[in-house]
Amino acid sequence: MKDRAPVPLPHPAQDITEHVGYRLKRASAALRGAMDKALREHDLTVPQYSCLELLDQKPGLSNADLARGTFVSRQSANVVLRGLKEAGLITRPTTTDHGRALPVHLTPAGQERLHAARTAVYAIEERMVDAIPGKRLTALLADLDTMTEALGE
Template sequence: MSAEEVKAEEDSTFKLSESPAHLLRRSQQLATEIFTDLGMADNVTLRQSVVLAAVAEKEGLSQSDLVNATGIDRSTLADMIARMETRGLVTRVAAEGDARAKSVSLTTLGREALDEAMPAMQTVDKALLHSLPKNKRKAFLSILTLLAGAADDDFDLAEVMGKRKKSKKKKSKKKTSGKSGKKK
């Protein structure tokens, strides 16, 4: 979207019922409500299930890798992992090559909790897609994938706001040390 198109959108009257951020949040609330209605909240929450699924996909991920995989902010994820470790769902050990990083793995209890939650997670996905016309479902998933990708990329708010984009050259200079000129 060009800066002019963004400006035109900004000039229009704000309507909560047409706000993408609000509509995404409402959609997330619906997903959580469906998951809870399926009786899963007593065992693990939908967000905890997402973390368990991310760990199951690649055992030994660091907490930083899990932040990237799940989109959950660092401090919230750290608190979640600590609670899940206390419940015996995951274990954390020092990562190979970096004792400061923690490698997260599922326990047997964690794998059982994920196995129990997986049908509910799949039902949530099915219910959300079912609420859309069949011919819109693929496009919906593509758009969500693009939005999630934007979160993973180097999102530039200044560009969205129509301000001049900073050059990558300036950014890379900030990452260099004064002595060697090599990136840290």
């Protein structure tokens, strides 16, 4: 085995737990765990809840739009939508008059479930945000957006 030159650190860090990516993943995992637990009480998964939120803001989104907005593949979005439709929370036509996109809409039951679940999810976000000084929230959000843009997203 050849001797390898050390890879320079992206920033000063004692170990992997001090890397930004590690901390982001840790925060993401904590958020996901808290949301999974809270949403279980509403018979929803995080991707299902995310779809309901997006459809509440923008009715008529397609499977591709929902996949992008919930950070899952189109195939996974289809599975999520099938579950939501079987639960009576969305409507989705089987055919369309134009194009290939099938617009998805919330049903009254979907709106009701979303409202109940939203209360639980927003309480989790509030707990998370309350843990940092309020004056730093705007800077944190801007920094996260800047990091995302630096990665070409």
